[in-house]
Every structure is written in structure tokens, then in C-alpha cells.
Amino acid sequence: QVQKLRVAGNLLATGLILQHKEQPFFENLSKISGLNVEVDYKPMDALGIKDTEGLRTLRSGLFDIVSLRLAQVSRDEPFVLGLDLVGLNPDYETTRKVLAAYREPFDKRLQDRFKAKLLALWPFGPQVLFCKPEIKGLADLKGLKVRVYDQSLAKFIEQLGGIPVTLAFGETQQALQRGVVDCAITGASSANSAGWPEVTEYFMPIGFQAAIQAYAINLDTWNKMTPDQQQKLTAAFGKLEQDIFDYSKELFDDALRCNVGKEPCTTVKKYAMKEVPVSPADQALVRDAVGKVSFPAWAEVCEKSYKGCGDVWKAALGGIAGVK
Amino acid sequence: MAISTITIGFLVALATLLFSVPVAVTLAAAGLIGGLAMIGAPMVQSLGSVVWGVQNENSLTAIPLFILLGELLLRTGLADRMYGSLAAWVGRLPGGLMHTNIASCALFAATCGSSVATSATIGTVALPTMRERGYPMGPTLGSLAAGGTLGILIPPSVAMLVYGSITNNSVGKLFIAGVIPGILLSLLFMAWIMLDSLRRNGTARAEQPIPLAEKIRQSRHLLPPFAIFGVVMGSIYAGIATPTESAALGVLMALVLAAMAGSMSWKALNHAFRNTASLTGMIALIIAAAFILNVTLNALDVPQMLSRAVTSIGVTPTTFILLLIVFYVILGMFLEVLSMQVTTIPIVYPIAMALGIDPIWFGVFIVLMSEIALITPPVGMNLYVVQGVRTDGGPIGDVISGIWPYVIMLILFTLLMWFVPEIVTWLPEKMS
Amino acid sequence: MFIALSLIVVGETVARKLFSFSLQGADELGGYILAVGSGLAFTIAFVERAHIRIDLIQALLPATARALLDWVSVVSMAALALLLAYVGWLVVDETIEFRSNAPTPWATPLIYPQGIWYATLVIFALVALAAAVRATWMLLRGRSAQMVAEFGPKSAQDELAAELEDLNKR
Ligand code: NA
Numbered sequence: 001q002v003q004k005l006r007v008a009g010n011l012l013a014t015g016l017i018l019q020h021k022e023q024p025f026f027e028n029l030s031k032i033s034g035l036n037v038e039v040d041y042k043p044m045d046a047l048g049i050k051d052t053e054g055l056r057t058l059r060s061g062l063f064d065i066v067s068l069r070l071a072q073v074s075r076d077e078p079f080v081l082g083l084d085l086v087g088l089n090p091d092y093e094t095t096r097k098v099l100a101a102y103r104e105p106f107d108k109r110l111q112d113r114f115k116a117k118l119l120a121l122w123p124f125g126p127q128v129l130f131c132k133p134e135i136k137g138l139a140d141l142k143g144l145k146v147r148v149y150d151q152s153l154a155k156f157i158e159q160l161g162g163i164p165v166t167l168a169f170g171e172t173q174q175a176l177q178r179g180v181v182d183c184a185i186t187g188a189s190s191a192n193s194a195g196w197p198e199v200t201e202y203f204m205p206i207g208f209q210a211a212i213q214a215y216a217i218n219l220d221t222w223n224k225m226t227p228d229q230q231q232k233l234t235a236a237f238g239k240l241e242q243d244i245f246d247y248s249k250e251l252f253d254d255a256l257r258c259n260v261g262k263e264p265c266t267t268v269k270k271y272a273m274k275e276v277p278v279s280p281a282d283q284a285l286v287r288d289a290v291g292k293v294s295f296p297a298w299a300e301v302c303e304k305s306y307k308g309c310g311d312v313w314k315a316a317l318g319g320i321a322g323v324k
Numbered sequence: 325m326a327i328s329t330i331t332i333g334f335l336v337a338l339a340t341l342l343f344s345v346p347v348a349v350t351l352a353a354a355g356l357i358g359g360l361a362m363i364g365a366p367m368v369q370s371l372g373s374v375v376w377g378v379q380n381e382n383s384l385t386a387i388p389l390f391i392l393l394g395e396l397l398l399r400t401g402l403a404d405r406m407y408g409s410l411a412a413w414v415g416r417l418p419g420g421l422m423h424t425n426i427a428s429c430a431l432f433a434a435t436c437g438s439s440v441a442t443s444a445t446i447g448t449v450a451l452p453t454m455r456e457r458g459y460p461m462g463p464t465l466g467s468l469a470a471g472g473t474l475g476i477l478i479p480p481s482v483a484m485l486v487y488g489s490i491t492n493n494s495v496g497k498l499f500i501a502g503v504i505p506g507i508l509l510s511l512l513f514m515a516w517i518m519l520d521s522l523r524r525n526g527t528a529r530a531e532q533p534i535p536l537a538e539k540i541r542q543s544r545h546l547l548p549p550f551a552i553f554g555v556v557m558g559s560i561y562a563g564i565a566t567p568t569e570s571a572a573l574g575v576l577m578a579l580v581l582a583a584m585a586g587s588m589s590w591k592a593l594n595h596a597f598r599n600t601a602s603l604t605g606m607i608a609l610i611i612a613a614a615f616i617l618n619v620t621l622n623a624l625d626v627p628q629m630l631s632r633a634v635t636s637i638g639v640t641p642t643t644f645i646l647l648l649i650v651f652y653v654i655l656g657m658f659l660e661v662l663s664m665q666v667t668t669i670p671i672v673y674p675i676a677m678a679l680g681i682d683p684i685w686f687g688v689f690i691v692l693m694s695e696i697a698l699i700t701p702p703v704g705m706n707l708y709v710v711q712g713v714r715t716d717g718g719p720i721g722d723v724i725s726g727i728w729p730y731v732i733m734l735i736l737f738t739l740l741m742w743f744v745p746e747i748v749t750w751l752p753e754k755m756s
Numbered sequence: 757m758f759i760a761l762s763l764i765v766v767g768e769t770v771a772r773k774l775f776s777f778s779l780q781g782a783d784e785l786g787g788y789i790l791a792v793g794s795g796l797a798f799t800i801a802f803v804e805r806a807h808i809r810i811d812l813i814q815a816l817l818p819a820t821a822r823a824l825l826d827w828v829s830v831v832s833m834a835a836l837a838l839l840l841a842y843v844g845w846l847v848v849d850e851t852i853e854f855r856s857n858a859p860t861p862w863a864t865p866l867i868y869p870q871g872i873w874y875a876t877l878v879i880f881a882l883v884a885l886a887a888a889v890r891a892t893w894m895l896l897r898g899r900s901a902q903m904v905a906e907f908g909p910k911s912a913q914d915e916l917a918a919e920l921e922d923l924n925k926r
């Protein structure tokens with residue numbers, strides 16, 4: 001018979017990826033997967049549920065499938081943020097390796113603690129730097145106020161001598177305009193859609209983090225399915241993951257061109273920001289941050305709720321990140 | 325689920341409300357019962373997160389602060405002294421002190437969100453003098469009740485904070501959007517008073533002229549409210565402060581001004597805090613209950629379904645707004661405003677958005693509908709307040725007879741706003 | 757408490773504007789203060805009978821029926837308060853189990869603010885429950901007048917009387 005699935009999607013403001021990939025996928029899930037399912041899909045905020053509650057609503061069974069915003073749900077499980085430490089994902093190639101290597105421990109943790117199974121992992125894309133005052137490299141962030149969104153990034157900015165300021169994404173454009181912050185970090189495409197290039201002049205395409213998201217399914221729902229159905233669902237999500245990954249990269253490359261006024265520019269608005277070239281030294285600075293700042297800080301928090309998680313992380317990602 | 329089921333649910337909830345069951349209880353019960361029936365146990369599991377989410381919501385911090393600001397001005401007497409100063413300036417117009425009523429309410433509204441306190445304070449100061457000088461009772465009481473409703477249109481406004489939190493819109497923009505309609509509506513009210521007084525010919529009144537020097541001397545009492553309004557709205561408009569920050573600034577200014585005027589006592593402060601806590605508790609519980617209901621409504625697809633139904637039968641935005649005006653005027657007769665807002669906004673807002681109506685404009689529209697609800701019998705808070713402060717023992721029919729012109733003006737003004745939306749949208753657009 | 761909230765918020769605004777210095781997380785702290793403050797305010801509003809009821813029809817009914825509606829109101833409010841305390845416990849229980857930390861630079865262990873918040877919900881539940889027991893006792897003893905006096909809706913008249921009394925004192 002028809003199986004009903006309640007799905008909590010990413011936030012409405014997520015924009016292009018939600019409109020063009022996530023929403024169509026869930027609305028056509030029965031056609032795409034060949035499963036006899038009826039999907040009730042809604043962005044999580046449209047339901048009046050906060051994104052920090054993702055893991056809890058998944059465990060309680062309020063939703064069958066939940067789009068997990070890792071930075072937010074790390075409130076209840078810091079381990080999930082281990083795949084998005086500052087410096088770990090400088091580009092899409094590395095991110096692909098990181099996701100592949102972390103998938104298994106991530107899934108195991110979800111199953112042990114949250115009665116949930118991982119279905120897919122994907123990145124919004126490199127989180128890049130927008131500044132109002134002129135900068136030539138990361139060293140110039142010294143003394144500047146920089147909008148950040150999580151603890152790991154705040155620590156890194158502090159290390160550079162900058163002043164981290166936490167602001168919600170929606171408040172950042174105005175904060176830049178009125179000088180509450182000098183610089184801000186987010187995805188290249190979403191910053192463009194939110195009009196950041198109107199209020200900043202310098203654009204530095206260096207990837208601090210990758211803003212990774214996940215889809216997971218409640219284990220009770222999963223276990224009710226036959227192995228054949230499970231396989232079909234897994235295949236559908238595998239394809240979605242690949243699809244979003246490519247689209248995310250396409251959006252990122254396009255936004256890089258649009259922000260600085262280059263052609264072709266097709267997905268977002270064209271601006272004429274000045275591009276700050278990423279020097280090898282700055283690249284190394286960000287990459288080294290994993291071992292120096294972000295991993296130790298993260299591991300300290302993570303160990304409190306998950307003994308031995310530092311070693312699990314090292315076994316999976318130590319090689320890629322160059323952390324022993 | 326069919327539209328008929330929803331309608332039945334809505335009517336049952338309405339009946340429960342009318343039988344004096346606390347509003348918060350009715351909303352939460354509707355949410356819980358609907359959720360349990362359709363989703364089951366996980367619904368209960370998630371309620372705690374919803375309640376914590378509402379109470380921990382930073383943008384709602386502005387509500388207690390703005391209530392406290394109004395309370396401080398009231399309890400320390402800064403508000404009542406304003407009346408005399410304004411009387412000196414506008415008393416000469418035909419209609420005399422009735423203009424002062426409107427102007428005082430508007431100015432007081434600029435610092436506070438409570439219409440009960442506004443109407444009660446201004447009414448108590450105004451009524452004895454006006455009765456002595458033979459002002460007709462109906463129009464006088466009407467001007468007081470209607471003037472009080474400006475409290476939720478002219479920012480700061482708790483009604484707008486509630487709308488902003490339910491619909492996720494910028495409260496700063498909503499506040500700024502209320503300024504021009506607030507001023508225009510005050511002027512419209514005053515124009516009507518002038519016309520009406522001239523029409524009554526014999527009773528067209530104006531106060532005695534007052535020397536300019538005296539006017540200026542009197543005006544010092546206008547400084548505190550103007551200064552506070554200037555700082556609160558100015559900081560929001562200039563983008564220096566969020567609504568919460570500007571409210572905090574206003575509270576500190578009010579404390580300093582009251583201390584300077586020597587009118588601050590522990591008793592007044594204590595009273596202000598107690599009232600603030602009590603009002604905050606009432607509002608927060610209703611909002612929490614409304615969010616519980618909201619989760620159920622959305623999980624059951626109710627707003628989406630209604631909005632599909634409305635758009636599919638080809639209702640134009642204009643027809644929709646006209647229908648909503650009728651709906652709100654009728655509902656507003658029986659419901660208290662906060663209850664009316666939290667029960668209807670989650671349902672009508674998605675429809676309005678589907679029809680392409682501007683979300684900020686729609687917020688101001690909801691506020692105007694709430695103003696009407698405040699002064700329409702049988703449930704109209706401001707009517708009872710004004711009736712209560714009068715000392716001549718006349719029937720409440722006097723108040724009701726004086727209120728109709730204002731209800732009609734509010735409806736006409738809403739229509740004007742629909743055809744000239746720039747009244748609302750121009751100022752907030754200039755802001756960013 | 758609200759004054760403290762204003763001071764913190766103003767301090768943060770001024771500091772951010774003038775000294776380009778940021779008290780990381782004034783927003784976060786403000787949110788916690790609101791959670792605890794509004795939780796306490798539930799009880800204060802309950803004691804002051806400020807939770808809104810629409811007494812349009814009730815006012816027209818005979819005394820016994822009015823008392824019955826007041827009883828329904830108190831008991832249903834107690835039921836809501838108990839429900840809040842119960843679902844609040846579910847949240848706190850998970851927070852303890854997951855050792856949740858706020859996803860902010862402060863990484864506040866959530867149990868601190870949520871623990872205090874939960875205590876305010878328990879106070880509300882206890883006070884409302886006590887009132888419900890008292891109201892039930894009155895109902896069984898047939899003390900309608902006392903019920904209306906203690907638990908009846910606070911009418912616009914009552915509120916006004918309080919306002920006027922205050923005004924006369926100034
Ligand atoms: Na106001």
C-alpha cells in the first residue's frame with residue numbers, strides 16, 4: 001500500500017538549491033525512486049519548528065525524513081560538525097573525500113543516539129569572505145569585526161587577530177551597511193542573493209568551511225521498509241546527493257564570476273566587486289587551522305558527550321587533513 | 325481533511341472562547357487535540373521544543389521592554405502632563421478639546437502599546453473639563469475610545485511585534501510602516517471632528533485663545549514623549565538599533581527623564597514592573613499556545629489548503645481584501661484583539677502571500693482591523709474603558725453612538741491604503 | 757529583571773557602536789532572560805487574573821452558571837500548566853541526555869538556562885494546581901459567590917478601577 005512520509009526540508013530562505021533540487025526531489029519521490037510513497041514535504045521553518053531541533057524531531061518520529069542543518073543540530077550532537085571544521089574543506093574536491101570518509105562514523109552515531117539513519121550529505125559550498133574596507137589577505141583582518149556563525153569560525157578569526165561577531169544571516173547585510181561589522185563570511189551565491197555585494201567592496205574566494213547539510217530518516221520508518229524498498233530509497237538519495245553536489249559547484253563557480261562582474265553570469269546578479277587573490281600563504285594558513293585551532297577546540301566539546309570521538313575523527317579524516 | 329472539518333473545528337474553538345475559557349487554553353487545546361488525532365504521540369514530544377523556542381526567541385524580548393516603557397511613562401505621570409500642553413496648542417480648532425484627545429492619544433501612542441492605559445489616562449484627565457464646558461457626550465467619548473486605538477498603529481506596537489513574530493517579518497520595517505498611516509489617520513480623525521463640529525453649528529466649540537508665551541511654557545511637558553519617540557524610532561530608522569535595542573534605550577531614557585522630573589518613586593516603579601510582568605505573562609502564554617496550534621495547522625496543511633482553495637476559485641487580491649474586511653469586522657465584534665490576531669494570522673497570511681500582497685502592508689492592514697475590533701460592540705475593550713472613566717453615569721449607548729464615524733473612517737482608510745499602498749510601503753522602502 | 761535586560765542590551769549596543777567591541781552573545785543572554793522572565797510571568801499573570809478570557813456570554817448567565825465557567829477556566833488553566841511542565845520536562849530530559857550546548861560561540865551548556873526555565877514552569881503548574889483544588893472545593897461546597905470573587909474574569913471595570921486609583925495617587 002501507499003506509504004506516507006512526513007518530510008521537514010531545509011529553511012525556506014535556502015533559495016536556489018531548495019527550489020530546484022530539494023523540493024522537486026521530495027515532491028516527485030515516488031516517480032524518482034519507484035517507491036509507492038506519498039510525501040508531505042514542507043520547509044522546517046514553515047512548520048514553526050526551529051532548525052536546532054532537527055535531531056530531536058527525527059528521534060521522536062514527528063517527521064520521517066529531516067533535512068539536518070549540521071551547524072544548528074550540533075547543539076545536540078557536536079560530533080556531526082566534525083566534517084565541517086574550519087580549514088577541512090578548502091574546495092569541492094576535498095569535500096568529496098571528507099564526506100566519503102566520514103559517512104560511516106556519522107551514520108553509526110545517528111543510529112546509536114537518535115534512532116535515525118543517514119541518507120545523504122551535501123555542501124552548500126565554500127564559505128567565503130566579503131569585506132567593506134580594503135584587504136589584501138587574511139593578515140589584514142587584524143582589528144576588523146567579522147561576522148561569523150559558529151564557534152569554530154570565531155576561534156579562527158580570533159587567532160587571526162580579528163573580532164568575531166555572531167549575527168543571524170538575515171541581519172548581516174544591514175550590519176555591513178551600517179558598519180556594525182567590517183567583513184562577513186558566508187556562501188558566495190547566498191551572499192549575492194542577499195545583496196551583500198551592494199554593501200561591501202572586496203571579495204576573497206577562500207573556503208573556510210563548506211556548510212554541510214544532511215538528510216536522515218527515522219529508524220522505525222526505515223525498518224518498516226523491505227530490503228528492496230530500502231535499496232530503492234538509498235539509490236534515490238545517492239542520486240540526489242550527486243545532483244546537489246554538482247549544482248552547488250555550478251552555483252558557486254557562477255557566483256564567483258557574478259560577484260566580480262565576469263561573464264558568463266547566469267544564476268545570480270552581476271556586481272563589480274574587487275577580487276582579492278588567495279595567496280598560497282593564506283591557503284596554508286586556513287588548512288593548518290584544522291590541526292592548530294579547530295580540531296582541538298571541537299574535540300574538547302565533542303569528548304564531553306562522545307568519549308573517544310577525537311580518535312574516531314582522526315581515523316576517518318586525519319589523513320585527509322594532515323592531523324596526526 | 326476537508327474544509328468543512330476545519331470550519332467545524334474553528335467554530336468549536338470560537339464557541340469555547342466565547343464561553344469564557346481562557347484564550348491560551350483554547351488555542352493550546354485545539355493544537356494538542358488536532359495534533360494527537362492526526363500525528364499522535366510525537367506531536368506531544370515536540371511541544372516542549374516549540375514552547376522553549378517561543379520563550380527563548382530573541383526578537384520577542386522587545387515585547388516586555390516596550391510594555392515597560394509605556395508603563396514607566398504612565399506611572400511616573402509623564403503622560404498625563406502632556407494633555408495640558410497639547411490643549412494649549414490645538415484647543416482653538418473647531419471641536420476644541422476633542423482635538424486634544426486625538427493628539428494626546430497619538431503622542432502617547434508613540435511611546436506605548438497599550439490602548440487600555442492610553443484611553444484611561446487621557447479620558448480621566450479630559451472628561452471632567454469637557455463635561456463642565458458642555459461638550460456633547462457621544463462625540464467626546466467616541467474621540468477618546470478611537471484615539472486610544474492609535475496605540476497599536478503608531479509605533480512602538482505590541483500588535484506589530486506579534487505579527488512580526490508569527491509571520492517572520494522585520495519588526496523594524498513594520499514599525500516604520502506604521503508612522504505615516506498613524507499620522508494620516510490622526511489627521512483624518514481631527515478633520516472629521518472639525519467638520520462635525522461645524523455641522524452641529526451651535527455646538528461648534530473652540531477654547532479660549534492662550535498667549536504664545538504660555539503655550540511655549542506649557543510645551544516643556546511635550547519634550548519627554550517627543551524625545552523618547554525620536555530616539556526609539558530614529559535609532560530603528562537609521563539602522564543603528566534593532567527594535568529590542570531601541571526599546572531598551574527608551575526604557576533607560578524614561579527612567580532618567582522621570583528621575584529628572586522628580587516623579588519617580590519606588591511605588592510607581594514597583595507598579596510598573598508588576599503590570600509589565602503580568603501583561604508579558606499573558607501575552608507570552610497566548611503566543612506559546614498559538615505556536616502550538618500553528619504547528620498542528622501546518623502539519624495538517626490547513627493554511628496551504630485554504631490558500632489553494634482561495635487562489636483556485638480565482639479570487640482577485642482586491643476581492644480578498646474586501647472579504648477580509650467583512651470577516652474581521654464581524655469577528656472583531658466578538659473577539660479580543662490579541663486572540664483575534666493569533667488565531668487568524670497563521671491562516672490568512674499564507675493566502676495573502678499567495679496572492680502577492682506585500683507582507684509589511686498586510687501587517688498594517690491587520691493592525692487596522694484590530695483597531696476596529698477594539699471599538700466595536702459587544703466586545704470592545706476601549707468602549708468599556710471610556711465608559712468606565714466617565715463620571716456622569718450615562719448609558720454605554722453614548723459611547724457606541726459616538727464610535728460609528730470612527731469605525732467607518734477606519735474602513736475607508738483601509739480601502740484608501742489598498743488603492744494607494746505607498747502610504748504604507750514608501751517609508752520602509754526608503755529605509756533600506 | 758527587565759531593567760537588567762535593558763541595561764545589558766543598551767550596554768551591548770553602545771559598546772558595539774562606539775568601541776567596536778562585541779560582548780559576544782548579548783542576544784543569547786537576552787533570549788535566556790526572556791525565557792525565564794516570561795515563565796515567571798505566567799504565574800504572575802495567573803495570580804493577577806490577567807490571562808485573557810472573553811466573558812461576553814458569561815456576564816449574561818445566572819450566578820451558578822458563572823461560577824461553573826470560572827471553575828472550568830481555573831481547572832483548564834491548571835491542565836495547561838501541567839501540560840507545559842510535562843513537555844518542558846521532555847525537553848530538559850533530552851538536553852541532559854545529549855549534554856546539549858548552545859550552537860553559539862559561548863557554547864552555553866543548555867541545561868543551565870533550560871533548567872531555570874523548567875523551574876518556572878513547575879512553579880506555574882503548582883500554583884495553578886493549588887488554585888484548581890481550591891476552586892473544586894468551592895464548587896462542591898456550592899460557594900458560587902466566593903468562586904466568582906476569587907476566580908471570576910477580571911472585567912474591564914476592575915482594571916479601570918485599578919487604573920483610576922493609581923491616577924488619583926499621582
Ligand atoms: Na504605540
Ligand code: NA
Pocket residue numbers: 656657658659696697698699700701702703704705
Ligand atoms: Na470588538
